[in-house]
Amino acid sequence: xxxxxxxxxxLSVQEGRISILNCDYTNSMFDYFLWYKKYPAxxxxxxxxxxxxxxxxxxxxxxxxxxxxxKHLSLHIVPSQPGDSAVYFCAATAxxxxxxxxxxxxxxxxxxxx
Amino acid sequence: xxxxxxxxxxxVTEMGQEVTMRCQPILGHNTVFWYRQTMxxxxxxxxxxxxxxxxDDSGMPKDRFSAExxxxxxxxxxxQPSEPRDSAVYFCASGRxxxxxxxxxxxxLTVL
Numbered sequence: 001x002x003x004x005x006x007x008x009x010x011l012s013v014q015e016g017r018i019s020i021l022n023c024d025y026t027n028s029m030f031d032y033f034l035w036y037k038k039y040p041a042x043x044x045x046x047x048x049x050x051x052x053x054x055x056x057x058x059x060x061x062x063x064x065x066x067x068x069x070x071k072h073l074s075l076h077i078v079p080s081q082p083g084d085s086a087v088y089f090c091a092a093t094a095x096x097x098x099x100x101x102x103x104x105x106x107x108x109x110x111x112x113x114x
Numbered sequence: 115x116x117x118x119x120x121x122x123x124x125x126v127t128e129m130g131q132e133v134t135m136r137c138q139p140i141l142g143h144n145t146v147f148w149y150r151q152t153m154x155x156x157x158x159x160x161x162x163x164x165x166x167x168x169x170d171d172s173g174m175p176k177d178r179f180s181a182e183x184x185x186x187x188x189x190x191x192x193x194q195p196s197e198p199r200d201s202a203v204y205f206c207a208s209g210r211x212x213x214x215x216x217x218x219x220x221x222x223l224t225v226l
Contacts, residue, residue: 006156034214043118043205043217044157089157099162099169100145100209106156 003027004092006105014113019077021108023090026071030092034102035064035075038087047088048075080112116140120206120218128226132194135221137206138187144210146189148181151203151220160204163189196225 005024013019023033031052036044050057050064050073057064063076077084087109091102119138127133139146147162161171161181171181178197183189193200203222207215 002155036217041219043207043219045217046214049214091157099164100213100215101159101162101170102147102215103159104149104157106154 001026002106003030004090004103004105006088006090006108008108009106010109010111012111012113013080015082016079019075019080019084019110019112021075021077021088021090021110023073023075023105024071025073025092027092027094027103028071029094029096030103032093032095033064033066033073034091034093035062036089036091036104038089038107044089077110080110082112082114085110085112116216118206118208118216118218120204120221122221123219124222124224126224126226127196129197130195131225132192133196133200133223133225134193135191135204135206135223137189137191137208137218139189139206139208140216141187142210143208143216145208145215146183147207147209147215148189148191149205149207149217151205157205160191193223196223198225201225 034049035047037047038044066073087107089107090105148160149157160173163183166183180192203220205220207217209215
């Protein structure tokens with residue numbers, strides 16, 4: 001039972017354009033969402049997060065949008081740079097569970113072409 | 115610069131052999147997680163600990179996998195006997211009770 005789904009295994013965009021990565025979840029208890037970035041041969045690193053009390057969070061070129069009614073979130077990267085090429089994982093947790101347990105999606109491989 | 119340390123980085127073994135992966139979490143972090151990266155499942159949660167106590171290991175095949183945390187500086191994941199389908203990258207991550215996780219670089223396991 002995949003509670004967090006990233007339905008696009010890969011995405012290719014041109015440098016300078018916008019990258020949009022999508023994520024869907026099924027568990028209505030999830031109330032905190034995170035994006036991680038992973039380069040080859042490295043562990044995932046935290047990128048940006050959003051609480052369910054917000055619908056948008058911005059950090060430089062990265063913006064995460066949350067649509068609670070649709071159980072959908074997206075990560076926007078503007079402008080995209082070749083160094084953004086990596087695997088992006090969406091993750092979710094239920095703060096109320098008090099466990100810190102993160103459930104991850106399958107990942108989306110982003111390629112930004114120069 | 116605090117980081118999660120995992121050993122070995124790469125392990126090639128034959129089917130049926132025992133494999134032990136080790137993790138040193140970041141000092142002060144009270145939760146430790148083991149994840150497995152596969153193409154189909156992405157980052158799959160295997161087990162996790164809080165204050166060294168196992169909270170959930172429902173993601174692990176119980177008959178062959180075991181996870182322990184003998185002290186605050188060491189977490190282990192053991193596979194006995196290993197099978198080719200266990201081939202994957204295994205990540206350890208640590209964090210505080212709520213918040214972002216810090217991942218190690220992973221242990222790439224190949225079972226022939």
